[in-house]
Amino acid sequence: MATRSACRALERRFASAAAAAAAAAAARPLVAEVRSQRNAVFSREQARQRALYPRIEKIEVSMQGPGLDGTLLVMNRGMSTPLSCARHLTEYHVNNSVLALVDGEPWPLHQPLTDSCSMTLLTFKDSDPTLANQAYWRSCAALLGQVLQTAFKDDYTVELLSTPEVPVTSGAFCCDVALDPQLDSWTPSEESLRSLTKGAQQLIHKDLPWEPLEVAPSVALEVFSHSRCKQEEVEEKAAQHPKGRVTLYRCGDHVLLSAGPLVARTGLCSQYEVTALHSLGQGPWGLHRRAQGLSLPLQLQAHHTVWRKLRQRAEKLVEVSRLEEAAPPSPPDSTPPPTSQ
Amino acid sequence: MRLTLRALISHGRVARKMGLGPESRINMLRNLLTGLVRHERIETTTARADEVRFYAEKLVDYAKRGDTDEKAMKMASFWLTEKDLVPKLFNVLAPRFETHSKGYTRMARLPNRENLDRAKMAVLEYKGNPFPPLYPVKKDNELTLINQLLRGYREDRAQQLATKA
Numbered sequence: 001m002a003t004r005s006a007c008r009a010l011e012r013r014f015a016s017a018a019a020a021a022a023a024a025a026a027a028r029p030l031v032a033e034v035r036s037q038r039n040a041v042f043s044r045e046q047a048r049q050r051a052l053y054p055r056i057e058k059i060e061v062s063m064q065g066p067g068l069d070g071t072l073l074v075m076n077r078g079m080s081t082p083l084s085c086a087r088h089l090t091e092y093h094v095n096n097s098v099l100a101l102v103d104g105e106p107w108p109l110h111q112p113l114t115d116s117c118s119m120t121l122l123t124f125k126d127s128d129p130t131l132a133n134q135a136y137w138r139s140c141a142a143l144l145g146q147v148l149q150t151a152f153k154d155d156y157t158v159e160l161l162s163t164p165e166v167p168v169t170s171g172a173f174c175c176d177v178a179l180d181p182q183l184d185s186w187t188p189s190e191e192s193l194r195s196l197t198k199g200a201q202q203l204i205h206k207d208l209p210w211e212p213l214e215v216a217p218s219v220a221l222e223v224f225s226h227s228r229c230k231q232e233e234v235e236e237k238a239a240q241h242p243k244g245r246v247t248l249y250r251c252g253d254h255v256l257l258s259a260g261p262l263v264a265r266t267g268l269c270s271q272y273e274v275t276a277l278h279s280l281g282q283g284p285w286g287l288h289r290r291a292q293g294l295s296l297p298l299q300l301q302a303h304h305t306v307w308r309k310l311r312q313r314a315e316k317l318v319e320v321s322r323l324e325e326a327a328p329p330s331p332p333d334s335t336p337p338p339t340s341q
Numbered sequence: 342m343r344l345t346l347r348a349l350i351s352h353g354r355v356a357r358k359m360g361l362g363p364e365s366r367i368n369m370l371r372n373l374l375t376g377l378v379r380h381e382r383i384e385t386t387t388a389r390a391d392e393v394r395f396y397a398e399k400l401v402d403y404a405k406r407g408d409t410d411e412k413a414m415k416m417a418s419f420w421l422t423e424k425d426l427v428p429k430l431f432n433v434l435a436p437r438f439e440t441h442s443k444g445y446t447r448m449a450r451l452p453n454r455e456n457l458d459r460a461k462m463a464v465l466e467y468k469g470n471p472f473p474p475l476y477p478v479k480k481d482n483e484l485t486l487i488n489q490l491l492r493g494y495r496e497d498r499a500q501q502l503a504t505k506a
Contacts, residue, residue, distance in 0.1 A: 124485060124486060125482070125485065127482060127484075128484055129482075129484055129485055129486065130484060132486075133484075133485075133486045133489060136486065168486060168489045168490060168493070169489050169490070169492055169493030169496070170493060171490060171493050171494065171497070294490075296486065296487060296490075297486065300485060300486055300487045302487055306487075306491070309494060310490055310491070310494060313493075313494050313497060
């Protein structure tokens with residue numbers, strides 16, 4: 001008797017467990033499927049863009065910079081990237097260049113050159129590294145987004161919202177994310193933040209390049225066909241861009257969208273820590289959360305005392321005021337609205 | 342075997358031998374000192390610069406007494422061969438070093454002279470001269486990532502202290 005009821009209870013328990021497992025199994029391939037689909041579309045588009053130049057055509061790139069003024073390099077159209085130009089120079093240029101300025105326009109290091117131009121390689125130690133700093137901050141936020149996407153179990157959906165453009169003086173880069181409604185009551189402990197940091201450090205250690213790809217909005221919409229939020233972001237970015245095209249970046253097997261140029265590879269970051277995850281309140285996609293982090297590049301490492309102080313500041317919430325609303329800066333953490341002149 | 346030492350031990354004499362004799366040495370130092378007072382920065386051999394240094398500082402000490410002082414005026418007129426530098430000494434250099442008690446000059450080594458003699462060269466200057474500094478201060482670039490982060494940190498702290506106070 002008792003054993004039969006016990007057996008029945010056990011059966012019921014196993015049945016429910018099996019049902020849950022089946023449901024989980026249904027959800028699990030979805031995430032991997034999405035990732036592989038995005039990858040496939042990205043690779044297809046990349047191959048198509050490369051095939052636009054079947055014959056090798058030469059272009060002339062004149063280098064500008066300290067000690068390089070006027071050096072003329074003859075490169076291939078649609079195939080050579082600023083990184084390949086750097087490889088023609090020295091190892092220092094390969095390891096230390098962050099971004100390229102092609103005819104005054106910031107150009108990611110892995111994007112192929114299309115015309116004869118004059119190029120400057122930017123590093124973190126120039127007399128004016130503002131562009132490099134902004135690109136680095138954006139790349140760290142993108143890395144944080146990638147870590148968050150892959151950190152959670154497949155039962156929980158993670159929706160990456162647009163990463164806000166934060167100036168470097170605010171102390172931390174942010175990545176806005178909307179987690180699964182099941183996790184609404186979850187606040188991250190120090191251990192979870194540390195495990196996120198470890199995930200980021202693993203990515204940094206792999207030294208993956210951020211491959212850029214400039215695509216038409218239709219392709220981008222196809223890439224993000226599973227995510228309505230991302231599609232809206234694509235439309236926004238396409239509207240802002242002068243030519244109506246959207247730049248996608250791929251790091252490893254994660255495809256992402258970014259407002260501006262990103263740094264060449266993940267190996268350029270050295271000290272990287274995820275400092276906090278603040279809840280901002282309900283948004284259109286669920287509980288809006290802001291993940292913050294702090295990072296420094298390989299060439300500008302900080303002493304541990306300085307790092308500790310900066311990290312303590314990075315735990316505080318960074319508030320971002322949008323360009324459209326000229327909000328007066330009230331709380332001490334808010335970034336003052338940039339004067340649009 | 343040699344039973345006597347070669348006479349290269351000075352036995353406590355600190356004054357160097359320069360030129361043809363003691364009078365020549367004083368004349369040479371006088372010329373150097375005049376040049377120093379006129380230009381405030383001169384380049385000579387290390388030995389001469391070292392010798393002049395003592396006299397330059399002593400001259401400023403005399404000048405601090407003021408030009409009404411008899412002894413100070415006599416010293417100034419003896420040591421400065423170009424008499425238009427005597428007012429400069431009393432009216433420019435003496436007030437400049439009013440707050441300093443000693444150490445009015447600075448000496449730095451230079452690369453050896455290009456001539457055959459390859460002499461050890463030095464530059465001697467009065468402090469507070471209008472030329473760019475001998476040891477330039479290298480300023481950190483304010484716009485690097487780490488300096489920008491630190492700037493934000495400092496502003497944040499200042500704001501916090503202001504709100505707390």
